[in-house]
Amino acid sequence: MPTKLDTAEVTDALAALPGWLGDADRIQLRIMVDGDEADAISAEVMRTADEMDHHPVIDRGPGTVTFTVWTHSVGGVTNLDIELARRISALLRAAGVSY
Numbered sequence: 001m002p003t004k005l006d007t008a009e010v011t012d013a014l015a016a017l018p019g020w021l022g023d024a025d026r027i028q029l030r031i032m033v034d035g036d037e038a039d040a041i042s043a044e045v046m047r048t049a050d051e052m053d054h055h056p057v058i059d060r061g062p063g064t065v066t067f068t069v070w071t072h073s074v075g076g077v078t079n080l081d082i083e084l085a086r087r088i089s090a091l092l093r094a095a096g097v098s099y
């Protein structure tokens, strides 16, 4: 069972995750993409999530995609979430998505 991080630890981790916001409950990234690009990015993120067996909640809005990440089994942010955020950010950089 992964260990829940405290607020200071999450804050430190977020310092290395540009664009990500959040607290000990969950971390979140909102990007401005639309249509096919949003579909492609979401599918790629879910493939990575399946590889990790650790999943974000993906919310689609008009021109936006929001990733919300926390460890459901412990009810807060753990290192698994920080790793998933790192991988999502890497995918977005590789896809040329600015955020």
Ligand SMILES: C[C@H](O)[C@H](O)[C@H]1CNC2=NC(N)=NC(=O)C2=N1
Binding pocket: 053, 054, 055, 056, 069, 070, 071, 072, 073, 074
């Ligand atoms: C059975 C499976 O390993 C668990 O349900 C995994 C799946 N993906 C998950 N994703 C997230 N974000 N939190 C979890 O606790 C979690 N648990």
